[in-house]
Amino acid sequence: MESYPAVFFPSSSSTQAVVPPSSFSSSNSMSLNMANSHEFQAGNIVVNTSNIVFESKSFGGEESTSGDQVKVGKKKSEKKIKKPKYAFQTRSQVDILDDGYRWRKYGQKAVKNNKFPSYYRCTHQGCHVKKQVQRLTKDEGVVVTTYEGIHSHPIEKSTDNFEHILSQMQIYSSV
DNA sequence: CGTGTTTGACCAGCGC
DNA sequence: GCGCTGGTCAAACACG
Numbered sequence: 001m002e003s004y005p006a007v008f009f010p011s012s013s014s015t016q017a018v019v020p021p022s023s024f025s026s027s028n029s030m031s032l033n034m035a036n037s038h039e040f041q042a043g044n045i046v047v048n049t050s051n052i053v054f055e056s057k058s059f060g061g062e063e064s065t066s067g068d069q070v071k072v073g074k075k076k077s078e079k080k081i082k083k084p085k086y087a088f089q090t091r092s093q094v095d096i097l098d099d100g101y102r103w104r105k106y107g108q109k110a111v112k113n114n115k116f117p118s119y120y121r122c123t124h125q126g127c128h129v130k131k132q133v134q135r136l137t138k139d140e141g142v143v144v145t146t147y148e149g150i151h152s153h154p155i156e157k158s159t160d161n162f163e164h165i166l167s168q169m170q171i172y173s174s175v
Numbered sequence: 176c177g178t179g180t181t182t183g184a185c186c187a188g189c190g191c
Numbered sequence: 192g193c194g195c196t197g198g199t200c201a202a203a204c205a206c207g
Contacts, residue, residue: 105180107199119198123178132198 087146089136101151103131124153 103120110116117134129149136142 102179104178106201108181109197109199111197117197121199 084150085146085148087144090143090145091141101129122151124151127151127153 102123104123105118106121107119108116109119114134117132120131120133122129127149129147129151131148132146134144134146136144
């Protein structure tokens with residue numbers, strides 16, 4: 001995992017951690033710093049970089065794809081290696097942000113605090129990146145997207161729209 | 176026909 | 192130990 005065309009959030013801890021979308025114990029995660037919040041939009045999507053949360057503690061490297069898809073009940077093949085999580089809020093009419101990757105929906109379940117979070121998984125072979133999309137209960141115009149894992153492959157299609165956002169995000173977040 | 180979505184069931188973790 | 196809750200599976204279905 002060296003350099004991918006779309007490294008969503010450079011792990012240089014320059015961006016702000018914020019209250020996690022669902023249920024992270026946010027107290028001991030990182031020092032909150034809501035100082036600089038940037039907003040930029042492309043089309044009808046507005047990205048708030050102020051609402052990015054990092055939840056990457058111990059990233060024990062790639063999980064060796066050892067015998068996937070066995071049956072129900074096999075949650076984590078490895079021990080308790082937490083994958084890095086990146087969550088951010090976007091103000092958008094659509095839930096699905098076209099980030100250039102191909103996602104397959106694999107679950108949707110009503111939970112307490114959040115209405116109906118959708119669970120997506122990257123369809124690329126060997127890529128186990130997941131993302132969870134949910135709307136804010138307060139402001140349903142805000143979509144909270146939580147990425148889990150890092151893409152092990154280049155982006156699939158040229159999304160000028162989102163790439164533009166990403167590039168700006170990297171610019172802003174690297175200050 | 177290939178790909179993605181829907182949806183109910185199942186399972187594990189956690190709190191009480 | 193039990194029940195609740197969140198997360199995942201997988202078959203059926205829809206669509207281009």
